[in-house]
Amino acid sequence: IPASATAINSLVSRGRLRISFQSRRFTHVRSVSLLPGADEDLVPAPAAEWPQDLFSVVVGHQDVLNLANLALAAPRPVHLLLWGPPGTAKSLILDEVARLPASFMCLGATTSRAGLAHLLVTYRPRYLVVDEVDKADRQDLSILLRLMESHQVIYTKRGFTVTEDMDTWVFAGANVTNHLPRELLDRFAVCHVGAYGEDEYRSVVFRVLRDREGCEEEMATYIAGRLVHGKRSVREAVRVARMAGSIAEVDKVLQLLSSQEMGN
Structure with a gap:
């Protein structure tokens, strides 16, 4: 993570991080959930409201919308992949999910510039929306797979390797699926979205x-x-x-x- 060794050592001493492995070259630390009262110095952000008109602009595709709503209502992360030709409702549905509180949207072709792991650690989204996921590079797909499989993000900076636990729902869009790893596809509920009439x-x-x-x-x-x-x-x-x-x-x-x- 983007922090100095002094800052990380301070978090370890305060119980916010735990050292899980240490060698001459690397120190691997893991985030620890805050105990009750440990975050009293933090000002909670006001709760954002869920849009009452979510998906109201989408016409048709009722089965896809039903799955999306079921995924959003699930108590644990459920991941949805929408695929089909350009100009279909898949991007519109993803845009609607991106309106939700605590959501973050990115394009698969551009995530590697900032680094998907860095984006996840920085924004900690509840809902990650990735359009054109079929254009993401292998490194970002690997990070995405670990997030979906183990609910973890691993990020290395200045000799420290930190494991962040993260419960994130992933909603992705793709023009085709044949370029995506089979193990990644297996983590998604895959839905085909046809062209508009x-x-x-x-x-x-x-x-x-x-x-x-x-x-x-x-x-x-x-x-x-x-x-x-x-x-x-x-x-x-x-x-x-x-x-x-x-x-x-x-x-x-x-x-x-x-x-x-x-x-x-």
């Missing part, structure tokens, strides 16, 4: 733009209608809504985006 896409975009982006209903309906015959990306609809200040500007924004995609 036309009516489903219109309804999802309308709800997301109205309820999450604050768009007027007329504008949300118009954007959904303009994009429904394209790649049916909810994220594209959000981008258009944020750049267009009015319905009159929607077509201009779409034309500019189309022109850039074609390299003009």
Whole structure:
């Protein structure tokens, strides 16, 4: 962990850490749960409220939503992997989980820059949301596997190896699953999420733009209608809504985006 030897030794002397192994080069310490009254000097953060409209923007996929709700309600961690082609409801469902208190969201392709173990130790999320987990490197997948299997995170810094106990629910998304280790897949409840139908896409975009982006209903309906015959990306609809200040500007924004995609 990012701490000096003096700070770690102080935590050991105060009973917050316990030395489980020591050699000439390494000292392995393990976190100890705080005893009643041991955290009196800490100011508790106010409890955040659970969103009452969780998953309200998701249309269809009721079986997947039922599993997600059951996983969230489980007394011990249950992990869910949503997979399917880009532009499906999987990212929308993950975005909704990321709205929960004590959640942390990251992309599989970028976690290695900061280090997944460092992110976990720093934020200690109850709900870890990893989109594009199929693009994560092997080191981060190994850390994820240990978290899901043993509820532990091991982090090494300045000669100290610390084992952190952590009960974390993992919700992940992937375009494909064939690149993921079998032992990791075995820790997930795996759900396939199919592509949007036309009516489903219109309804999802309308709800997301109205309820999450604050768009007027007329504008949300118009954007959904303009994009429904394209790649049916909810994220594209959000981008258009944020750049267009009015319905009159929607077509201009779409034309500019189309022109850039074609390299003009």
